[in-house]
Amino acid sequence: MNTTMQTLLKKGNALRHKVQLSRIFIYVFLIIMSYMFLYPFLYMIVTSIKSQADLFDVSINWIPSGAEWQNWRAAFVNLDFSAHIWNSLLIVSVCTLGHILSCAFIAYGFARYQFPLKGLWFVLVVLTIIIPSQVIILPLYLTYTDMGWLNTYLPLMVPCFFGFGLRGGIMIFLFRQFFIGLPRDLENAAKIDGCSFMGAYFRIAFPTARSSILVCFVLSVVWHWNDYYEPVIYLGKSSQWPLPAMLPTIYEKYLAASAELTTNADSIITRGVLMAAALLVIAVMLLMYCVVQRQFIQGLEHSGLSAE
Amino acid sequence: MRLRSDTRHKLEGYIFILPFIVGFFLFFLSPLIRSITLSVSDVTKMVGLSDMTLVGFKHYVYAFTGDVEFIPKFLQVITDTLVNTPMILVFSFILAIMLSRNIRCRGFFRVVFFLPFLLGSGYVMSVLLDLGLDQMAVSGAKDLLLTDEIKELVGPGVVNVVDEFFSRISTVLWKSGVQIIIFLSGLQSISPALYEAARVDAATEWDIFWKITLPMMTPIIFLNIVYTIVDSFGDVNNAMINYFTDKCFSENQVCYAAALSWIYFLFVAVLLGLVFLFMNRIVNRTVGQG
Numbered sequence: 355m356n357t358t359m360q361t362l363l364k365k366g367n368a369l370r371h372k373v374q375l376s377r378i379f380i381y382v383f384l385i386i387m388s389y390m391f392l393y394p395f396l397y398m399i400v401t402s403i404k405s406q407a408d409l410f411d412v413s414i415n416w417i418p419s420g421a422e423w424q425n426w427r428a429a430f431v432n433l434d435f436s437a438h439i440w441n442s443l444l445i446v447s448v449c450t451l452g453h454i455l456s457c458a459f460i461a462y463g464f465a466r467y468q469f470p471l472k473g474l475w476f477v478l479v480v481l482t483i484i485i486p487s488q489v490i491i492l493p494l495y496l497t498y499t500d501m502g503w504l505n506t507y508l509p510l511m512v513p514c515f516f517g518f519g520l521r522g523g524i525m526i527f528l529f530r531q532f533f534i535g536l537p538r539d540l541e542n543a544a545k546i547d548g549c550s551f552m553g554a555y556f557r558i559a560f561p562t563a564r565s566s567i568l569v570c571f572v573l574s575v576v577w578h579w580n581d582y583y584e585p586v587i588y589l590g591k592s593s594q595w596p597l598p599a600m601l602p603t604i605y606e607k608y609l610a611a612s613a614e615l616t617t618n619a620d621s622i623i624t625r626g627v628l629m630a631a632a633l634l635v636i637a638v639m640l641l642m643y644c645v646v647q648r649q650f651i652q653g654l655e656h657s658g659l660s661a662e
Numbered sequence: 663m664r665l666r667s668d669t670r671h672k673l674e675g676y677i678f679i680l681p682f683i684v685g686f687f688l689f690f691l692s693p694l695i696r697s698i699t700l701s702v703s704d705v706t707k708m709v710g711l712s713d714m715t716l717v718g719f720k721h722y723v724y725a726f727t728g729d730v731e732f733i734p735k736f737l738q739v740i741t742d743t744l745v746n747t748p749m750i751l752v753f754s755f756i757l758a759i760m761l762s763r764n765i766r767c768r769g770f771f772r773v774v775f776f777l778p779f780l781l782g783s784g785y786v787m788s789v790l791l792d793l794g795l796d797q798m799a800v801s802g803a804k805d806l807l808l809t810d811e812i813k814e815l816v817g818p819g820v821v822n823v824v825d826e827f828f829s830r831i832s833t834v835l836w837k838s839g840v841q842i843i844i845f846l847s848g849l850q851s852i853s854p855a856l857y858e859a860a861r862v863d864a865a866t867e868w869d870i871f872w873k874i875t876l877p878m879m880t881p882i883i884f885l886n887i888v889y890t891i892v893d894s895f896g897d898v899n900n901a902m903i904n905y906f907t908d909k910c911f912s913e914n915q916v917c918y919a920a921a922l923s924w925i926y927f928l929f930v931a932v933l934l935g936l937v938f939l940f941m942n943r944i945v946n947r948t949v950g951q952g
Contacts, residue, residue, distance in 0.1 A: 380760050387757060388774045390835050393799040394790050395777060456681050463678025467671060475679055482690055484934060486896040488903050489923040492910050493693035493700065516685025526682070551674045580784025583898045587911065601785045605792075625793075632786045639780055647773050655847040 402426065402630035409625055422626060429630035432607075432623065433600050439638070442579065442596035445510055450574040452514030453525050454567055460517045461529030462555055466538075483523035488583075495587060509588045520577045525570045532566040533559065565653035572643065572650045579639045597635045604631050701920035721921030732922065735901045740929070743894045746834055750890050751883065754838040758845030759875070772843070779839035783897045787836075791899075796832035804828045837893070841886045848882035849875070884941040888934060895930045902926055
């Protein structure tokens with residue numbers, strides 16, 4: 355009796371030992387991975403406060419000798435931050451609003467109704483995801499020229515209200531998954547009580563899709579905020595450009611400065627200024643992500659992409 | 663007039679997808695057709711592109727026979743995608759499995775792994791890559807692993823493979839944010855009862871992975887493969903897209919640029935078609951077994 359107990363205990367200890375070991379391995383692996391994922395952000399932050407002397411000093415890696423806030427001021431001026439941040443905010447908020455309204459609306463039709471050619475239309479939605487927008491960028495440019503939309507924000511904004519714009523198809527797909535998983539009972543009850551089909555959507559289905567709306571919001575903000583490809587093509591005047599479109603000029607100045615290896619001028623773009631500018635460009639987006647990250651990740655996890 | 667409820671139902675459905683139909687004709691189909699016409703024509707007047715003459719597949723043939731830059735760039739993008747996609751899938755799958763365990767600070771890790779997604783394919787990311795940040799992030803680990811003695815021991819073949827691995831790993835990880843979350847959501851939807859039943863039957867973790875987790879995840883893996891491929895080919899920083907944008911907007915060779923973009927798209931479509939066929943077969947087989 356006693357001996358069997360002991361052997362059992364020993365076995366249990368060995369097992370616990372093994373589990374503990376695999377746990378330690380998982381933590382070490384995850385921490386190394388976190389370092390890799392955080393690296394670009396840590397690098398940008400540290401470099402943005404390095405003085406020129408620190409930048410050239412190879413012994414200084416992570417801890418600068420002091421904070422050089424001058425970099426941030428230079429970045430602010432070079433980006434023309436106070437003017438372009440409004441362009442960015444305007445474009446991104448209108449586009450995101452358009453995506454949320456249109457993609458949820460379209461997706462509801464696909465999820466709830468049976469109609470002729472439904473399969474075909476959905477294949478076309480998938481096609482809009484697969485075809486890179488760059489393939490049709492020139493004809494689109496010509497179309498907008500004919501419409502007289504060039505040098506306005508319309509080419510960026512209007513497609514978003516029709517389920518197009520940047521990866522609108524993916525948003526439609528996400529919302530469709532959500533509505534398919536949503537029980538019909540509430541809407542049916544409302545319809546019995548005399549609610550119209552539009553009322554059932556706007557008063558019940560759409561507000562219930564809160565988690566998907568948040569996911570769509572974050573994805574749309576991130577994709578539109580980072581986009582500098584389309585704005586630069588459609589907007590001739592650089593005063594209309596969003597923030598990220600200002601970064602290439604600064605980067606060119608930086609490259610020119612580092613090629614000449616001049617160290618005397620004050621107005622020079624150092625790597626510190628460049629990194630401060632990069633951080634300023636993504637600052638609003640980072641802030642937004644920090645505020646909604648928990649609900650966002652949960653929403654994306656529960657977006658109905660189940661393994662069944 | 664009252665409509666029959668069946669007709670009404672169909673009509674309501676069409677009202678919901680109406681924005682998409684309108685958008686499809688305005689912002690997709692007409693540019694698409696115009697782009698096809700451009701790719702088989704020559705334009706003499708740049709303004710308004712009015713004087714078009716049909717020239718057939720001249721531009722397509724030229725891309726493969728006359729253009730010295732096209733094929734290397736195209737091959738570069740194809741290799742990058744074909745090498746990076748499996749790496750992204752394997753790493754995001756491993757990370758998702760670890761995160762689906764009952765570990766501390768799960769929330770923190772999930773948020774951190776999604777952070778690089780914010781940089782996406784934006785200009786900030788392309789500046790960082792241009793500065794060589796992806797190499798700097800791994801230089802420590804690489805020096806640790808590939809000391810001169812080890813290099814001599816394993817021979818140049820292995821060293822090259824390891825080198826290649828390290829040169830890609832940072833970008834691969836930074837691109838796997840969405841995939842990690844999608845895998846995680848799939849893993850959580852597998853019923854715990856399945857795992858319990860397997861453990862009762864004394865299955866090892868290894869067996870459980872190959873016989874339950876992997877087969878159950880095939881639809882999610884498929885979704886992630888498609889997303890990764892589409893994401894990588896649509897990346898505005900990739901060499902091909904830069905190439906035909908330059909041809910179109912800087913060098914004014916609009917027809918040739920249109921042909922290039924069609925070659926590019928057709929390749930993506932064929933690749934996705936192959937993935938689809940292959941995965942369909944696997945999904946059918948696993949369903950058949952279950």
